[in-house]
Amino acid sequence: MSTKTILITGASSGIGAATARLAVEKGWQVGLFARSEEKLNALVEExxxxxxxxxxxxxxxxSVKAAMDSFVxxxxxxxxxYANAGTGLSAPGTDAGDPDEWENMVNVNILGVLWTVKAAMPHLKARKGHLLLTGSAAGRRHIAGSVYGASKWFVHGYGGNLSEEMKEFGGRCTVIAPGMVDTPFFDEPKPxxxxxxxxxxxxxxxxxxDPRCAVNEIFLMPTQ
Incomplete structure (x- = not known):
């Protein structure tokens, strides 16, 4: 049986790096996509x-398509x-929000997911592959004025739509929806x-x- 392969965006730290480590431990070949070449090279060395x-x-x-093609x-x-790359906002809510921050976040959290999926789809079709998206608990509830949460609502909605689309070729899509995770996403540690x-x-x-089982969403919350 050939070695399985996975490409992860936002792979240089946090969830992406942890997923890469587990993938390698399980014998998968892993493509690590992120902006920081230095961090990626350090992870490859590890x-x-x-x-x-x-x-x-x-x-x-x-850029995404070239990386995908290079890995293939x-x-x-x-x-x-695994479309994992994402970013948050320093100014929460609408009235206090920063439009420039919103634009950057939409580019990463929404367009970045679309570009990743678009570049991946031909390759996933060829192998009846699996697409995973990092959603959030913030995409499953209403939080006062949360523009970040709204970007994750998009991920959840799009992920469900992709599950239907990918059925046509035997593929699967899963939204991974965590609550608060102890990653560099936050300024202070959350042990x-x-x-x-x-x-x-x-x-x-x-x-x-099992290929007969489509896990459409996994919702994780801290016990504390």
Whole structure:
């Protein structure tokens, strides 16, 4: 049986890096996509020859597509793509919000997901592959004026629509929806919250499910 392959966006730290570590531990070939070439190279040095650094910008479709094509030329095809890259806002709410921050966040959290999915789809079709998206607890509830939460509502809605679309070729789509995770996303450590490894385990719960079973969403919350 050939080695399975996964490309992860936002792979340089946090959830993406933890998922990459678990993937390599399970014997998968991993493509690591993020803006920080230095961090990606350090991760490749840690993970070894099963990991490939793919520096690029998720807000640039040509950049995402080139990385996807480069990874395929090296490993032969893609079994799974994890659209994990995301960003938040420093000024919450609408009245206090910063339109420039909103634009940057929409470019990453919405267009970045669209570009990743668009670039991935031909490769996933070829292998009846699996698409995973990082949603959020913020995309499953109403939070006063939360523009960030609204961007994650998009991810949840689009993920459900993709599940229907991908049925046509035997593919699957899973939205991974965590509550607060202890990652560099936050300025202060959150040791009592979810850890990136919890999210990585959820990713592989979906990936390892029997092909007859589509795990459409996994919703994780910290117990504290």
């Amino acid at each position: 993970l070894g020859d099963k990991a490939t650094a793919l520096p690029g910008d998720v807000t640039d479709f040509d 030329s090296k490993v032969g095809g893609i079994d799974a793509v 009592d919250k979810l850890q990136p490894e919890d999210i990585a385990n959820a990713v592989f719960h979906a990936l390892d499910a």
